[in-house]
Amino acid sequence: MTHFSFLSAPPARRFFAPACRGVVVGLFALFSIAASAQVATVSGLESLEAFVKNTKSGRAVFTQVVTSPARDGQTAKTKTSSGSFEFLRPNRFRFVYKKPFEQSIVSDGQTLWLHDVDLNQVTARKLTQVLNGTPAAVIAAAADLKALQADFTLVPQPDRDGLEWVQATPKTKEGQVQNLTVGFRSTGKGSELAVLEILDSFGQRSVMTFTQFEINPALTAAGFQFKPPAGADVIRQ
Secondary structure: OOOOOOOOOOOOOOOOOOOOOOOOOOHHHHHHHHHHHHHHHHHHHHHHHHHHHHOOEEEEEEEEEEEEOOOOOOOOEEEEEEEEEEEEOOOEEEEEEEEOOOEEEEEEOOEEEEEEOOOOEEEEEEHHHHOOOOHHHHHHHOOOHHHHHHHEEEEEEEEEOOEEEEEEEEOOOOOOEEEEEEEEEEEOOEEEEEEEEEEEOOOOEEEEEEEEEEEOOOOOHHHHOOOOOOOOEEEEO
């Protein structure tokens, strides 16, 4: 697997084994910078709260760039993938990777399914075993900001690239995600998910850029049911 899944940061093609991060001269300058940062960071938290509270379903296409840290004098390597994404609160989501190879990650609310088309293999795990402290918990699971704060330390970030940002650091130390930063775009319909940056415990960084985002499309729970294809090797963990 060459991409971050929505739940972890895999460096190889296997399930959940394989993303994201001067000098002030004078008191007046310090005050000015702090004040402007505070204004920007408040809007980042407000955007996250509005997204979690008001966006009950969503659909988008995405491009994902994963950068592995340089080792042994070698330059950092990047890999790009793309596909589509949709979710329905609570706890239902689907990531479909189309390029460079086909793979689906589907949650029906109880079970998380990973279907690797090339390997003709399906892996199933209970959602409660893998959800906490992951990007999916932030984007598709939490019902409100208070629920998020139970599992994440939320730190608003200054605006950049025309987006409002907030960083979420998992409180659990058992997961593979070190921290994630979410960028939102304000629209007439609400806060739109624009960018998800993930840094994993191996130093691998993933940047997912979402486009054609639809807020509250008509999705149903039945649309997130998954049935393993005939002949597929099914592994339950």
